[in-house]
Amino acid sequence: MTTNVDSAPESTLPYPPIHKDKKFVVLSDWDGTITTRDSNDYMTDELGFGPEKRRQGNLDILAGKVTFRDAFREMLESVSANGHSFESCKEELKKNIKLDPGFKDFYQYCKAHDIPVVIISSGMAPIIRAVLSQLIGEEDSKDIEIVANEADVHEDGSWSIKYRHPSSGFGHDKSQAILPYRQLENPPTIFFFGDGVSDMSAARHADVLYVKQKPGGENDLAAFCNREGIPHIIFEDFSHALRSVSAIVEGKKTAQEALAEGRA
Numbered sequence: 001m002t003t004n005v006d007s008a009p010e011s012t013l014p015y016p017p018i019h020k021d022k023k024f025v026v027l028s029d030w031d032g033t034i035t036t037r038d039s040n041d042y043m044t045d046e047l048g049f050g051p052e053k054r055r056q057g058n059l060d061i062l063a064g065k066v067t068f069r070d071a072f073r074e075m076l077e078s079v080s081a082n083g084h085s086f087e088s089c090k091e092e093l094k095k096n097i098k099l100d101p102g103f104k105d106f107y108q109y110c111k112a113h114d115i116p117v118v119i120i121s122s123g124m125a126p127i128i129r130a131v132l133s134q135l136i137g138e139e140d141s142k143d144i145e146i147v148a149n150e151a152d153v154h155e156d157g158s159w160s161i162k163y164r165h166p167s168s169g170f171g172h173d174k175s176q177a178i179l180p181y182r183q184l185e186n187p188p189t190i191f192f193f194g195d196g197v198s199d200m201s202a203a204r205h206a207d208v209l210y211v212k213q214k215p216g217g218e219n220d221l222a223a224f225c226n227r228e229g230i231p232h233i234i235f236e237d238f239s240h241a242l243r244s245v246s247a248i249v250e251g252k253k254t255a256q257e258a259l260a261e262g263r264a
């Protein structure tokens with residue numbers, strides 16, 4: 001599936017302005033990348049139809065049998081169908097979702113080096129914002145932009161995901177957050193961080209793609225990149241990513257050299 005600005009799917013949600021005149025920009029997936037556990041997996045496994053059906057859904061997405069948009073919508077609908085309100089899910093996730101152990105230091109490094117950090121997620125913005133504030137504090141949370149999907153909460157208390165790009169099989173086509181940077185006269189180096197099937201739409205468009213290693217070996221994004229021949233760097237957590245990113249930012253290593261090594 002190829003995407004470019006000319007054939008961009010229509011966005012039903014606004015974008016924050018892109019960061020012009022920066023040398024580097026960090027775009028990162030949220031669930032399972034900045035957090036240790038994917039909050040949507042958590043909801044589906046603990047409150048919805050459970051891990052087996054969820055895992056099969058992800059494998060079907062990877063194999064191209066079903067779109068991310070349709071499979072992911074079903075996972076979340078199983079949570080709402082079990083009677084869990086949107087607000088109760090938010091509270092449950094605030095209690096249970098943890099931050100990658102290296103993320104705070106990574107974020108402080110970026111802040112000190114004038115590198116914007118933007119979350120690019122297929123999750124729902126109100127949940128991400130609530131959990132992010134809980135994990136890193138209101139102050140820093142306000143400085144991090146979130147480009148994600150939204151939620152529709154219906155009158156009867158049921159809820160469903162509201163996709164940014166409903167016409168795209170990705171629901172949120174993450175390449176659309178990267179491609180506008182390519183139009184700039186002096187485009188920044190784009191670092192993209194991800195871990196799963198929701199990042200397939202971004203994978204081939206980043207300058208330097210970091211893929212998070214998952215405990216237990218299920219790594220759908222690495223499998224996708226290996227199959228498609230997309231160069232990427234495997235990282236364990238953001239403390240490892242920081243070593244790799246700072247080496248590039250400080251000119252000790254080129255992006256190509258870091259990609260050739262393949263591991264942070």
Ligand SMILES: [Mg+2]
Binds near residue numbers: 030031032194
């Ligand atoms: Mg993820």
